[in-house]
Amino acid sequence: xxxxxxxxxxxxxxxxxxxxxxxxxxxxxxxxxxxxxxxxxxxxxxxxxxxxxxxxxxxxxxxxxxxxxxxxxxxxxxxxxxxxxxxxxxxxxxxxxxxxxxxxxxxxxxxxxxxxxxxxxxxxxxxxxxxxxxxxxxxxxxxxxxxxxxxxxxxxxxxxxxxxxxxxxxxxxxxxxxxxxxxxxxxxxxxxxxxxxxxxxxx
Numbered sequence: 356x357x358x359x360x361x362x363x364x365x366x367x368x369x370x371x372x373x374x375x376x377x378x379x380x381x382x383x384x385x386x387x388x389x390x391x392x393x394x395x396x397x398x399x400x401x402x403x404x405x406x407x408x409x410x411x412x413x414x415x416x417x418x419x420x421x422x423x424x425x426x427x428x429x430x431x432x433x434x435x436x437x438x439x440x441x442x443x444x445x446x447x448x449x450x451x452x453x454x455x456x457x458x459x460x461x462x463x464x465x466x467x468x469x470x471x472x473x474x475x476x477x478x479x480x481x482x483x484x485x486x487x488x489x490x491x492x493x494x495x496x497x498x499x500x501x502x503x504x505x506x507x508x509x510x511x512x513x514x515x516x517x518x519x520x521x522x523x524x525x526x527x528x529x530x531x532x533x534x535x536x537x538x539x540x541x542x543x544x545x546x547x548x549x550x551x552x553x554x555x556x557x558x
Contacts, residue, residue: 440486441529448527448535451479455525491526491537493519501526503536507543516544 454476461469480488491501496517508520519539526537 437487437530441532441534444483444486444488444527444529445534447479447483451476451483452524454479487529488534489528491528491533493522493526493537493539495519497539497541501528501533501536502541503538504541505538507541509545510542511545512542513544515542518542 454472457472458469458476461472463469493502497504497519502519503526505523510516510520518541520542521540522537523540524538525535526533527535
């Protein structure tokens with residue numbers, strides 16, 4: 356091979372190398388695609404987690420709101436029942452009082468009149484008890500929140516001081532509310548050191 360032909364061959368090889376095409380853009384994208392796909396998947400997972408957390412929070416708030424609503428409804432129903440019972444009992448208490456006055460006014464406890472009124476009074480009082488009416492206890496010490504002291508009675512016994520000695524009129528409660536205080540006589544211990552009035556000393 357002559358020098359000229361060898362030089363020609365080397366020039367051709369260089370031109371072929373220069374004209375060889377670069378890797379297509381699609382191949383470069385395929386090389387980058389796995390990395391981009393992982394980042395996209397991570398972002399979707401984080402978004403799904405955020406949405407799930409938001410749904411849990413909204414469900415918890417809805418549950419709490421429903422519980423509060425149910426509690427409020429039950430409380431309102433209880434209050435309405437108590438108010439309705441209170442209104443009915445207050446209207447009927449005077450009737451019960453009149454029946455008891457009629458029994459007190461009848462001296463013959465064996466008469467048909469007394470037995471008839473007594474039966475009506477028991478039935479009427481039982482109906483009021485079904486509405487929640489209770490008689491105020493008057494068997495112990497005087498309690499100003501439950502009893503009304505109409506009068507007092509002097510006593511020498513210190514154990515009777517402040518105790519209920521007599522009941523003039525029964526008192527009633529509905530639940531924890533006093534509808535009618537019991538009218539009573541209260542024992543009061545006599546003081547041994549009562550000062551004598553001045554006009555008595557001069558005489």
